Amino acid sequence: MQPSPVVLLAALALPFLGAAATPLVHRALGERTAYYAAAVAAVSFALLAGEYGVALAADPAASGVTFEWIPALGVSFTLYLDGLSLLIGFLASGVGVLVFTYSGGYMHGEPGQAKYYATLLAFMGSMLGVALAADLVALFVFWELTSVTSFLLIGHYQRTDSGRYAARKSMLITVSGGLFMLVGFLILAFVSGQSAELARTFTLVGTPDSLIANAEAVRAALESRGLLVPVIALVAVGAATKSAQIPFHIWLPNAMEAPTPVSAFLHSATMVKAGVYLVGRTRPLFLPEAAVPDWMLIVATLGLVSMTVTAILAVGATDIKELLAYSTASHLGLIVAGYGLATEYGAETGAFHILNHAVFKATLFMVAGIVAHEAGTRYMPEISGLRKELPITAGITAVAALGMAGVPPFNGFYSKELLFEATYEIAHTQGGLFWLYPAIAVFGSVFTFLYSIRFLMLFFGEKPDELHAHRPPLAMLAPPLLLAGIATYIGLGGIAGTFDVGVPVVGEFVAAVTASSALHAPAGFTYYVPTELSPYFLMSLLTIALGAAAYPFYDRFHRAVRRARALPVTSPNWYYDTALSGANGLSAATARVVHNGVFRRYAYTVLAAVCALALGGYVAASASLPAFTGIAVSAPLAVVLVTAVLGAVAVIRAPSHIAGVLTLSILGFMVAIFFVLSDAPDLALTQLVIETLVLVIFLLVLDKLPSWYGDLKRREVAADVLLSGTVGVTVFFTVLLSTGATAPDPIWRDIATLAPVPEEHGLWILEQGGGNNIVNVILVDFRAFDTLGEIAVVAMAALSVLTLVGMRGRGEDAGGDGPEEGGETA
Amino acid sequence: MTTERETTVIAKTVTRVVTPFIFVVAIALLFQGHNLPGGGFIAGVLTCTGFALVYVIYGRESLRTLLGAGSEDSGVLSGLTGTYATLFAAGLSVAVLGGLAAMALGYPFLTQAVLYLSDLGPVGALTAEGTGVGTLEVASAFVFDLGVYLVVVGGLLSILSVVGRE
Numbered sequence: 001m002q003p004s005p006v007v008l009l010a011a012l013a014l015p016f017l018g019a020a021a022t023p024l025v026h027r028a029l030g031e032r033t034a035y036y037a038a039a040v041a042a043v044s045f046a047l048l049a050g051e052y053g054v055a056l057a058a059d060p061a062a063s064g065v066t067f068e069w070i071p072a073l074g075v076s077f078t079l080y081l082d083g084l085s086l087l088i089g090f091l092a093s094g095v096g097v098l099v100f101t102y103s104g105g106y107m108h109g110e111p112g113q114a115k116y117y118a119t120l121l122a123f124m125g126s127m128l129g130v131a132l133a134a135d136l137v138a139l140f141v142f143w144e145l146t147s148v149t150s151f152l153l154i155g156h157y158q159r160t161d162s163g164r165y166a167a168r169k170s171m172l173i174t175v176s177g178g179l180f181m182l183v184g185f186l187i188l189a190f191v192s193g194q195s196a197e198l199a200r201t202f203t204l205v206g207t208p209d210s211l212i213a214n215a216e217a218v219r220a221a222l223e224s225r226g227l228l229v230p231v232i233a234l235v236a237v238g239a240a241t242k243s244a245q246i247p248f249h250i251w252l253p254n255a256m257e258a259p260t261p262v263s264a265f266l267h268s269a270t271m272v273k274a275g276v277y278l279v280g281r282t283r284p285l286f287l288p289e290a291a292v293p294d295w296m297l298i299v300a301t302l303g304l305v306s307m308t309v310t311a312i313l314a315v316g317a318t319d320i321k322e323l324l325a326y327s328t329a330s331h332l333g334l335i336v337a338g339y340g341l342a343t344e345y346g347a348e349t350g351a352f353h354i355l356n357h358a359v360f361k362a363t364l365f366m367v368a369g370i371v372a373h374e375a376g377t378r379y380m381p382e383i384s385g386l387r388k389e390l391p392i393t394a395g396i397t398a399v400a401a402l403g404m405a406g407v408p409p410f411n412g413f414y415s416k417e418l419l420f421e422a423t424y425e426i427a428h429t430q431g432g433l434f435w436l437y438p439a440i441a442v443f444g445s446v447f448t449f450l451y452s453i454r455f456l457m458l459f460f461g462e463k464p465d466e467l468h469a470h471r472p473p474l475a476m477l478a479p480p481l482l483l484a485g486i487a488t489y490i491g492l493g494g495i496a497g498t499f500d501v502g503v504p505v506v507g508e509f510v511a512a513v514t515a516s517s518a519l520h521a522p523a524g525f526t527y528y529v530p531t532e533l534s535p536y537f538l539m540s541l542l543t544i545a546l547g548a549a550a551y552p553f554y555d556r557f558h559r560a561v562r563r564a565r566a567l568p569v570t571s572p573n574w575y576y577d578t579a580l581s582g583a584n585g586l587s588a589a590t591a592r593v594v595h596n597g598v599f600r601r602y603a604y605t606v607l608a609a610v611c612a613l614a615l616g617g618y619v620a621a622s623a624s625l626p627a628f629t630g631i632a633v634s635a636p637l638a639v640v641l642v643t644a645v646l647g648a649v650a651v652i653r654a655p656s657h658i659a660g661v662l663t664l665s666i667l668g669f670m671v672a673i674f675f676v677l678s679d680a681p682d683l684a685l686t687q688l689v690i691e692t693l694v695l696v697i698f699l700l701v702l703d704k705l706p707s708w709y710g711d712l713k714r715r716e717v718a719a720d721v722l723l724s725g726t727v728g729v730t731v732f733f734t735v736l737l738s739t740g741a742t743a744p745d746p747i748w749r750d751i752a753t754l755a756p757v758p759e760e761h762g763l764w765i766l767e768q769g770g771g772n773n774i775v776n777v778i779l780v781d782f783r784a785f786d787t788l789g790e791i792a793v794v795a796m797a798a799l800s801v802l803t804l805v806g807m808r809g810r811g812e813d814a815g816g817d818g819p820e821e822g823g824e825t826a
Numbered sequence: 827m828t829t830e831r832e833t834t835v836i837a838k839t840v841t842r843v844v845t846p847f848i849f850v851v852a853i854a855l856l857f858q859g860h861n862l863p864g865g866g867f868i869a870g871v872l873t874c875t876g877f878a879l880v881y882v883i884y885g886r887e888s889l890r891t892l893l894g895a896g897s898e899d900s901g902v903l904s905g906l907t908g909t910y911a912t913l914f915a916a917g918l919s920v921a922v923l924g925g926l927a928a929m930a931l932g933y934p935f936l937t938q939a940v941l942y943l944s945d946l947g948p949v950g951a952l953t954a955e956g957t958g959v960g961t962l963e964v965a966s967a968f969v970f971d972l973g974v975y976l977v978v979v980g981g982l983l984s985i986l987s988v989v990g991r992e
Contacts, residue, residue, distance in 0.1 A: 798981035
């Protein structure tokens with residue numbers, strides 16, 4: 001069964017249209033634009049929710065909605081809605097509604113609101129695009145669109161250095177990661193075209209000949225060429241940059257420069273989820289039914305290491321948003337690790353934790369926004385004991401933070417428990433080094449517990465006297481309250497599960513999300529608080545016990561992490577900054593060499609390069625000159641040609657510029673006469689008129705030049721002669737070769753049969769030119785597209801002259817009038 | 827050119843006489859291009875030379891009055907240059923829209939058609955034979971050619987005027 005194409009397109013297009021209309025709406029509504037944007041998000045959410053039943057029953061081989069795009073290349077615009085895309089779509093639109101509402105309170109009195117809401121809506125649309133697109137090309141486009149919109153949102157406060165630094169950093173890292181992913185996609189599509197069973201396709205899922213529907217064949221084709229691991233690695237780089245995995249996690253803490261609603265939306269619930277979405281989406285494609293697949297070694301290891309390292313870094317944070325940023329990277333690592341593990345529980349971990357993490361982390365970001373907004377600081381050592389002044393916020397935080405810590409029965413516990421179960425299963429069946437997986441999982445989770453409790457303690461303990469917090473407005477309180485409600489609901493579902501009572505929606509929804517990335521459709525999904533001491537429950541208890549034991553020493557850990565972070569060699573930031581300043585220096589140096597401002601040298605480089613390429617090309621293609629058959633020109637033609645040559649020689653001897661140009665036109669007019677004598681009136685006409693015009697332009701320009709060349713240096717003259725000679729030789733050979741290489745079946749014969757003036761004049765002649773002048777018919781009919789390109793070039797040349805010459809005075813330094821000073825080359 | 831010398835009477839008179847002919851020839855070239863030597867490009871360049879002549883002999887101001895362009899200030903697109911820029915923009919649009927018209931009728935982009943008006947009743951009755959002499963040929967390619975003409979005129983004159991203003 002397919003979802004309705006109209007509904008999907010509408011859900012996807014609406015945010016973009018809404019973004020386009022935002023400037024107008026903002027003019028009318030002012031700050032209430034937030035609620036307009038929330039309404040747009042709500043409609044998208046409702047449209048997607050309407051397809052809930054269809055999405056849960058999606059079939060990867062049939063449920064895609066395809067629109068033709070570039071059929072010759074196997075590119076189609078395919079939309080596909082299953083559990084996973086529905087989850088991401090719900091996060092984008094649903095959290096979108098809450099974030100827009102929250103922004104209505106948070107952004108009160110901030111500048112640049114029209115831009116803010118428009119970009120945020122466009123971002124939401126791009127995120128929906130990532131979720132719905134089942135075509136690799138479309139997926140890539142939306143993927144990069146999220147990077148671009150994120151760039152704009154992170155750089156919202158564009159006048160601050162830190163904002164610009166953060167925006168550029170996230171852009172560089174996520175976009176370049178996306179390019180790696182693109183290479184992976186291209187290899188994938190290319191190889192799919194090479195396998196016997198498949199035509200080349202960019203369609204990932206949703207049609208009978210899509211990649212995932214033929215995962216076995218695609219994988220076999222990749223493996224036989226040794227490309228499976230490279231492709232997994234390339235796609236993993238894309239996912240890791242987007243989802244802030246080690247060592248690309250560094251952009252995420254900086255991205256906290258963005259307004260807090262943006263952090264809650266992009267950097268917890270949606271954009272960073274694009275990476276894990278990609279992992280979950282391609283999992284069935286890359287994961288074979290082997291005991292230790294390459295996929296697991298790459299992805300699960302990446303995820304577990306990221307989870308642990310960033311959890312440790314979060315302990316070193318002093319800013320509450322920085323803590324949440326590292327924590328986000330850590331939880332994304334958990335999801336990636338889940339998807340990486342080649343067991344059924346692995347897919348369940350990924351699926352369930354995407355949901356849980358989005359719920360509790362978006363809540364915590366909004367709480368961070370409330371604290372920053374109402375208490376006026378985000379510096380953690382200054383904040384404690386806020387529960388008296390912000391009681392509701394404290395309650396919300398307790399639910400979310402305990403979920404993040406993985407304490408039963410809060411929501412994060414169940415998905416973390418699934419991770420423990422998955423790592424334990426793998427270690428149990430594989431043995432050996434695989435016992436590191438559960439060990440790392442527990443080790444990392446201890447730090448998760450630590451920082452979660454630290455965050456919660458912002459609301460407990462002694463309140464410093466100078467700290468005062470106001471009550472947040474309803475618009476800022478309602479969204480996190482609702483999210484905390486959802487978190488509680490999920491948590492209660494686990495308790496109900498213990499008594500074999502399912503709660504509606506959660507179980508079947510998570511099962512559908514799992515099915516999107518599992519090899520076999522799971523029977524269903526249940527979760528519950530364990531009642532017996534299974535090994536994985538013991539792992540959970542161990543985590544909590546270790547965490548609780550270590551918490552009194554939190555400050556020591558905190559200082560140790562900060563000391564370790566300060567070492568340049570272990571810090572990816574140091575590598576990033578060094579590479580960036582190196583690249584800046586390199587491009588500045590390149591510009592100095594390439595754009596040295598001397599016109600003479602530009603001309604030399606260009607002309608010499610053209611000659612070298614042309615002559616080299618002839619040699620490489622071992623082109624042979626046509627046989628010389630003697631000269632057969634009539635007497636008048638000979639006179640014309642000799643005059644032309646004499647004119648050319650006279651140019652060199654000309655005593656001044658003006659004389660030189662006038663002599664040069666002798667050459668031009670002789671060529672025109674040559675055309676007349678060769679029965680080419682069109683060419684002759686054009687040549688005559690152009691010659692005249694060029695003469696005028698020359699005279700205008702010459703006025704600006706010094707009247708005499710000055711004393712020439714012998715060496716310069718020699719170089720000029722050499723270059724001119726080379727250009728002459730190149731042109732000579734080019735003319736000889738191209739005229740000698742006339743095709744055996746010249747095109748004029750075709751045209752003569754295609755484009756005669758018809759003897760019987762019909763009313764409409766569509767296939768043919770219908771003109772006597774074959775030159776013009778070719779220009780405006782047969783090759784009209786070429787001509788269109790040429791006149792576009794003429795227009796562009798005019799525009800360039802307008803900008804270059806006309807706006808010269810406006811540049812950064814008006815002193816660089818190189819073209820005139822260097823214009824002494826003849 | 828920024829020469830201080832006055833232009834001679836002879837040059838002025840000759841220009842005054844010759845320029846209309848240049849423009850008429852240019853337009854003739856544009857119209858006959860489909861069947862005889864000519865076409866949008868040549869006609870465009872010829873028109874430019876006509877303008878260039880007026881410009882060289884009578885100076886910039888006279889050309890501005892001739893074309894009714896606005897006065898020039900420091901802006902790049904003010905005055906004459908602006909008029910020329912509009913001209914080539916318009917030309918490009920004409921050419922593209924002509925091509926799109928074919929698409930609107932269901933043919934590929936830039937498909938051209940020819941209409942021989944002698945075959946239509948009224949025109950056929952006016953002409954003696956029906957074919958050959960007396961047939962009015964209307965080629966849709968003319969629209970495209972007109973676009974080419976405008977782009978060439980606008981583009982070259984923009985370049986000329988910017989260079990000339992220096």
